[in-house]
Amino acid sequence: MKQYPFHNIPFQNLQKKDMSFEEVxxxxxxxxxxxPTGNYQLMVGTDSQVHKKHxxxxxGIVIRQVGNGVWGCIRKVMIPRRMLHLHERISQELSLTEEIVSLFTEERKNQLIDIVLPAVYQGATFTMEGHIDIGIGKRNKTREFVKEMVARMESMGVEPKIKPDAFVASSYANRYTKQE
Known part of the structure; x- marks a missing residue:
């Protein structure tokens, strides 16, 4: 796998590889x-998997028109060591999500809002969510990090979602973490 500074790592999906953020x-x-009259959710979330040496x-970035399809892509980052401490790994997941969320500048968010704005009175909506791969269940080891991670997402002006509602992190991105 090619090594890039984090901000230069390309995105990909099943149709296209090596996409820049601009292309995304x-x-x-x-x-x-x-x-333009749809209900849209822009969702960003990260998951991780510890392998033998990395x-x-x-x-994942997913744009969903509720009830009418999705488009998504992923970005893969490899850290060349086993990150075994759960807090460190969850924090790194959130940092990578925050990095992508920060690429959606106010200007870009306004550009997306402007698409649905003429149809707001017909019910069109746009929201942006940060999906965090943590949960509050009694048996969930990540529950002690919920307040900290949710606060980080909220501080970016993005609606935080945790399990079971954080499917971009816990399902979509998770599928790709298993691959070496």
Missing amino acids: FVHIVEFMELN TVFIT
Whole structure:
């Protein structure tokens, strides 16, 4: 796997590899422009998996038109060591999510909002969510980190979602962490 500084790591999906963030953003705009009267959720989340000699982090970006399809992509980051401490790994997952969320500048978010704005009175919506791969269940080892991680997401102006609602991190990204 190629090594990049984090901010230069390309995105990919089943249709296209080596996408820049600019290309990803264009895909999101085009997806939303197909139906400006839709209810859209822009979701970003990261999951990780410790392998024999490294730890893989997959960050997913998903734009969902509720009831009418999705478009998504992932970005893979490999840390060349086993990150065995849960807090460190969860914190790194959130840092990678925060990095992607920060690429959605106010100008870019406003561009997405402007797509649905003319149809707001017909019910069109746009929200942005940060999916965090943690939960509050009694048997969930990550429950002690919930307040800290949720506060980090909220401080970025993004609606935090935890398990079971954090499916971009816990399901979509998780699928790709198992691959070496």
